[in-house]
């Protein structure tokens with residue numbers, strides 16, 4: 001008998017998914033599966049729920065939500081033997097898309113029943129884990145604005161991107177990695193484990209979840225027309241054609257913003273304000289086992 005614990009974010013995506021205990025019981029018959037189901041009620045609640053679920057030692061904990069919910073659940077599973085499952089009902093679903101986990105409930109639950117797994121690398125920024133990407137440039141502002149809107153939709157994301165591209169002021173940034181120091185003013189400082197940001201868009205289409213490396217993308221301040229070209233490159237996954245963007249592979253990087261006291265950062269598509277102006281990013285090779 002396999003014991004599976006589901007953690008459902010009821011507001012993921014447009015909040016219109018109808019995943020609940022009754023629905024899940026249809027896909028996990030009680031003759032073969034013991035299932036428990038919890039619902040998150042507020043931001044970071046999935047962390048509390050996952051920690052509590054771990055005490056009962058399930059075979060796997062399934063995050064039913066988007067990249068934010070996956071981050072909260074998966075962060076608690078590092079250094080445990082418990083596997084992560086994903087039912088992708090979020091808006092962007094970048095990680096699930098990279099792992100080819102379909103949005104269809106039938107297909108996603110079939111994957112969990114089959115229980116094939118792979119290990120993926122895990123990123124760490126100061127004391128927090130990330131699985132998809134982090135950014136301290138314009139993307140942090142985009143996410144801050146996106147979270148302030150009532151609906152988490154692609155249109156809200158586009159609106160947040162346009163407003164941010166007008167408002168964003170690049171800050172002096174010192175990057176230390178691979179025995180190299182870069183001191184620059186940047187529009188984008190984006191570090192990714194995954195090949196997709198969500199909504200099918202990517203700044204790192206060649207990134208791999210299991211190569212032991214993080215992909216860094218640096219873009220300096222741009223003129224208006226260059227920003228439009230960049231946006232098109234991201235939407236159509238053609239960033240390698242946008243020659244102004246620099247791409248590097250690394251295992252760790254230190255980033256300092258000397259003119260700031262606190263640092264705005266997006267982690268797996270969620271906004272954070274770190275009470276420091278320096279971050280250390282590293283990676284844990286094969287740090288998480290996921291059902292795929």
Ligand SMILES: Nc1ncnc2c1ncn2[C@@H]1O[C@H](COP(=O)(O)OP(=O)(O)OP(=O)(O)O)[C@@H](O)[C@H]1O
Pocket residue numbers: 009010011012013014040041042043044045046064065066067068069070072089090091092093094152198268269270
């Ligand atoms: N009941 C709730 N009410 C409000 N916010 C919640 C609730 N439960 C969880 N959250 C928060 O909702 C946020 C968004 O969740 P999630 O990432 O799953 O969805 P999404 O943003 O639609 O998907 P994606 O990140 O893939 O675009 C997370 O920060 C999570 O902590």
